[in-house]
Amino acid sequence: MAAVVVGRFAFWRACRVPAVDVDRARRVTYLCSRQHVFPDKVSLCSRLSVAATRRYSSDSFKEELRVRYLDGEDAGIVVLGINRPKAKNSISKNLVKLMFEAIENIKKNNKARSVILSSLVPGIFCAGADLKERAKMHQSEVGPFVSKARTLITELGNLPVPTIAAIDGAALGGGLEMALACDIRIASDSAKMGLVETKLAIIPGAGGTQRLPRLIGISLAKELIFAAKVVDGKEAHALGLVNHSVEQNDSGDAAYLRALELAREINPQGPIAVRMAKLAINQGIEVDLSTGLAIEEACYAQVIPTKDRLEGLAAFKEKRNPQYRGE
Known part of the structure; x- marks a missing residue:
């Protein structure tokens, strides 16, 4: 059915029904959630497995993005x-x-349990758009590129597993917008964050004007965006912009290490349950309470027939740690 592959926007529109039409919300949520529960597997050869230890030397990496599937006890991160x-x-x-x-x-x-978005460059998370590259673009190219970047950040936000942004340095403009699309943000106290686009006579174009107000409130978001303000990790925590602010260490990766700790806390939990919890929260927050409760009910229905739920009950009864398989 086409509903199975419907995008987030179509799903959001489908869920914006009157509070009395909860049956429709249940059906739509059920269909859309199926793609999050049992995603197709990818072959092992398509995965890049490297050591969990972080390295910063630019000579060690030719790729602009290093993707690491951790193993051992950290498998799934x-x-x-x-x-x-x-x-x-x-x-x-x-x-x-x-x-x-x-x-x-x-x-x-379907083995992925959580994602950490981080930087391999000391002192910087992401400085936003590549303005040198942007300056070389024809005016007709700018709009499509910004649209593609916006779509990328939306896709990052739509990942079915928890996402954690580890902000160990400056996150400005589009860099902060990427972090805002993540479920959780952790920053070092020395990190710098801001949507500074108005300095360039433009506005945040990859979700910043929408995600920041939803996160910290309309008035505070307006102040930060209008004045192109930059805040450090401690200020960001006080505003509710980040979940945790941690003291930076000599290696410059304090936020990453805290993000790894949090990912390790998520890892043992039922993976289907975590995916369904994320879906219920993300979709429910955009609709009225009655429809949101129907979405929650539909997502809950997805965990009832799973083997993991039975394993959780058995482990509780036998007083042992559950061994969830995502089934």
Whole structure:
């Protein structure tokens, strides 16, 4: 059915029904949620497996995006490391392409439990759009590129597994917009964050004007955007912009390490349950309460027939840790 492959926007429109039409909301949510529960597997040869230890040397990485599928006890954690040291991790055509590919592979991998978006360049998360590349574009190219970048960030937000942005340095413009699309943000206290587009006589074009107000409130978002303000990790935490602000360490990866700790906390939980919880929250927050409750009910229905639910009950009864398989 076409409803199975309907996009987020179509899903959102379908869910905007009167509160009394909860049956329709249940049906739509059920159909759309199926793609999140049992995604197709990808072959192992399409995955890039490297050591979990972070390295910063630009000579060690030729790729602008390093995708790491951690193994051992950290199996299920995927780390996306941006690596454009000479361009301050700015968003280029090639980086957009690489991130699209990485996101598509993660969506197809039912072993993925969480994603960490981080930087492999000390002191920088992402400086926003690559303005040097942008300056070389014809005016007719700018709109399509911004649209593609916006779609990329939307796809990042639509990943079915939890996403964590580890902000160990400056996250400006489109860099902060990428972080805003993640479920959780962790920043070092020395990190700098801001939607600074008005300095260039433009506005945030990849979701910043929509996600920031939803996160910290309309008035505060307007202040930050209108004045192109930049805040550090501590200020960002006080505003509710990030979940945690951590003291930076000598290696410059304190936020990444805290994000890894959080991913390890998510890992043991029922993976289908976590996916369904994310779907219920993300879709429910956009509609009225009655429809949102119907969405929750539909998502709950997806976990009832799973083997993981039975494993959870058995583990509780036997007083042992459950071994979930995502089935």
